Amino acid sequence: MARCKPEQNQTLMALTSSALLLPAYQNAIADAPPDFTQLGIRYSQYEEDDISSSKAVGGSSERYKVDITQFHLLAPVSDNWSVALDVQYEDMSGASPWFVGESFEGDPKVIMSSASIEDSRTDVSVTTRYYYDRGNAGLNYTRSEEDDYESDAIGFDAAFNSADGLTTYSGAISASSDDIEPTQGSVPTNTLKDEKDIRSAWMGVTRIVSKRGIVRFGLGYTYRDGFLTDPYKLNDKRPDERKEWTASTGYRHFFVGQNAALHTDYRYFDDDWGINSHTIDVAWHQNLGQHSQLIPFLRYYTQDEADFFSNRVDFSAPYYADDYRLSAFGALSAGLRYNYSYSNWQVNLAGERYRSNNDWGIYGGEESPGLVDFWRFSIGLDYAFR
Amino acid sequence: MKYAFTLLLITALCGCETVQPWERGSLSKEEMAWQSDVMESSLQNQMYTSKEASSGGNGAAGGGCGCN
Numbered sequence: 001m002a003r004c005k006p007e008q009n010q011t012l013m014a015l016t017s018s019a020l021l022l023p024a025y026q027n028a029i030a031d032a033p034p035d036f037t038q039l040g041i042r043y044s045q046y047e048e049d050d051i052s053s054s055k056a057v058g059g060s061s062e063r064y065k066v067d068i069t070q071f072h073l074l075a076p077v078s079d080n081w082s083v084a085l086d087v088q089y090e091d092m093s094g095a096s097p098w099f100v101g102e103s104f105e106g107d108p109k110v111i112m113s114s115a116s117i118e119d120s121r122t123d124v125s126v127t128t129r130y131y132y133d134r135g136n137a138g139l140n141y142t143r144s145e146e147d148d149y150e151s152d153a154i155g156f157d158a159a160f161n162s163a164d165g166l167t168t169y170s171g172a173i174s175a176s177s178d179d180i181e182p183t184q185g186s187v188p189t190n191t192l193k194d195e196k197d198i199r200s201a202w203m204g205v206t207r208i209v210s211k212r213g214i215v216r217f218g219l220g221y222t223y224r225d226g227f228l229t230d231p232y233k234l235n236d237k238r239p240d241e242r243k244e245w246t247a248s249t250g251y252r253h254f255f256v257g258q259n260a261a262l263h264t265d266y267r268y269f270d271d272d273w274g275i276n277s278h279t280i281d282v283a284w285h286q287n288l289g290q291h292s293q294l295i296p297f298l299r300y301y302t303q304d305e306a307d308f309f310s311n312r313v314d315f316s317a318p319y320y321a322d323d324y325r326l327s328a329f330g331a332l333s334a335g336l337r338y339n340y341s342y343s344n345w346q347v348n349l350a351g352e353r354y355r356s357n358n359d360w361g362i363y364g365g366e367e368s369p370g371l372v373d374f375w376r377f378s379i380g381l382d383y384a385f386r
Numbered sequence: 387m388k389y390a391f392t393l394l395l396i397t398a399l400c401g402c403e404t405v406q407p408w409e410r411g412s413l414s415k416e417e418m419a420w421q422s423d424v425m426e427s428s429l430q431n432q433m434y435t436s437k438e439a440s441s442g443g444n445g446a447a448g449g450g451c452g453c454n
Contacts, residue, residue: 042425046433070425086428121451146452153449165407174446200447206420211409216420222447248443250420254412261417267443277440285417293417303439325439333434337426350426354433372437380425 031161032131033076035386042070042348042380048094048372051110055369057101061112063372064094070380080132086125093118097370098187099234100311100322108311110370113187113232121146135160135168142176148231151178153198168206175199182231189231196226202246212254220246235313236321244271261285263297274307275326278362295337302330305365324372328365331356335376348380420444 048063071087095112103109122145129138137158144151153176161168176198182189204218224242250265265281283297306326308319335352354374358367405413412418421427421444435441436453 040425042429044429068429070429072425086424088428119452121453123451140448142449144449144451149450149452151449151451155446155448157445164404165410166405172446174448176447176449178450180452196450198447198450200442202442202444202446208405208410208413210403211405212412214413214418218443220442220446222442224450244440244442246440246443252413252418252420254415254418256412261415267440269440269442271439273439275439277438279440279443285422287417299434301434301438301440306439325437331438337423348423348426352430354437356437374433374437376429376433378426378429 031134031136031159033078033080033082033129034074035076037073037075037385038382039385040070040072040380040382042068042072042378044068044070044350044376044378046374046376048374051097051112051370056110056112057103058111062094063112064092064096067091077128080130082129082131084125084127084129086123086127088121088123090121090123092120096232097322097324098232099313100369102312108366108369117183117186119147119183121149134163140174148181148183149178150181151176153177166208169204170206171201171203173201178226180227180231187232188234190229190233190236191227191231194227194231196224196228199223199225212256214252216248216250218246218248220244220248222246230321230323233321233323235315236323237319238308238321239273239319242271242273244269246270259287269303273326275304277301277303291341293337293339295339297335297337299333300330301333302361302363304328304363309366309368311366311368322368322370324368324370327358327368327371328361328363329356329358329368329371330360330362332360344384344386346382346384348378348382350376350378352376 046066046068051061051063069089073085074082076082094117096117097110098113099111100108101111125140125142127138127140129136135158140155142153153174155172155174157172159168159170178196180195181193182191200222202218202220204216206216209215222244226240228240228242229238230236246267246269248267253262263283267279270276280300283295286294288294305328306321308317309321309326311322314320331354333352333354335350337350340347356371356373416422441447
């Protein structure tokens with residue numbers, strides 16, 4: 001790349017407004033408060049496929065359906081502050097796997113919770129953010145309430161840009177206190193009342209690597225302590241602590257000719273329950289004229305089984321779980337998003353199909369009959385008070 | 387895996403070109419953001435986390451939920 005003489009360089013720098021000093025930490029979090037208030041509402045439907053009669057005792061059974069309503073508000077408060085409010089309400093119903101038994105032929109089969117579970121969740125999150133010359137810092141409080149679960153979490157994050165704006169160093173910490181009080185009546189529960197705590201830390205480096213490319217690396221650690229057993233699963237008994245590590249990377253590239261951006265992300269996960277996993281996300285953000293954007297996306301996920309996972313219960317073992325979420329499997333998810341902007345409004349549409357299968361994973365392990373497939377559809381409307 | 391990740395990190399951070407502020411127009415586009423849609427990302431993270439054994443990778447964990 002051509003080098004400027006010092007005086008030329010100074011002139012160019014003087015002509016360059018601070019707005020062009022894009023930090024590498026180019027995210028939903030910018031280094032200045034938003035110029036105007038932004039408001040968004042989203043409605044989504046999530047529906048799991050029925051479990052087939054070949055995998056469940058007593059024939060096919062409906063699984064979970066969830067209606068989700070989200071609200072997002074981001075507003076400038078002063079030259080250096082912003083505040084964000086996020087509210088999510090979920091209305092859930094359906095049945096979930098209770099335990100895994102055996103058919104007459106000796107095959108593992110799921111026994112579903114007989115009564116339809118009805119529950120709702122309200123999640124309210126408030127974030128205040130301060131913007132300084134070379135970065136920003138945010139403080140967040142989140143409360144989540146369900147009939148049988150309550151969580152209070154606090155989080156802090158900060159980002160700091162290098163003097164040339166090419167590199168951003170960021171970090172985040174969080175702590176939560178969760179209370180579990182399972183609803184009585186549908187199935188016997190593993191506890192009447194219990195609690196758990198979650199402590200988590202994350203650090204990342206983001207770097208501009210070319211005029212069109214930006215890369216990010218992150219390392220995370222999470223410690224869970226307390227009642228980690230699923231209270232509604234018959235024989236479930238899990239360790240009362242869990243240590244998790246993540247290593248992640250992502251790359252964004254803008255293609256001028258195609259007027260589109262490529263998003264690629266990878267995450268490696270490892271924990272002390274014997275689970276490790278790989279996740280790959282790819283998305284293509286295609287601009288269509290001035291107002292529209294089409295975003296096809298694809299996700300592949302594969303995980304190993306937990307050390308104590310089995311389809312056959314062992315009462316002598318200290319820990320046991322037949323939860324499909326702790327089994328070895330692979331999952332493919334594909335979807336499409338569409339955004340249309342006009343004046344201060346934007347309409348958002350999204351659809352996604354998720355399928356999982358023991359054979360699609362890279363790890364060997366028992367196949368759980370409870371693996372889940374689902375559909376998700378969303379529609380939303382955003383407004384900017386320009 | 388950990389060594390490969392460290393090697394990738396060092397290579398990427400050392401091997402990049404110096405991009406001047408006035409050359410960063412493409413990088414500042416909305417579609418280049420790490421998280422282009424806050425509500426969409428939040429929903430997807432929750433769906434995957436409640437159906438899989440893994441979580442995290444984009445920040446601190448925050449609180450839990452009884453999602454089944």
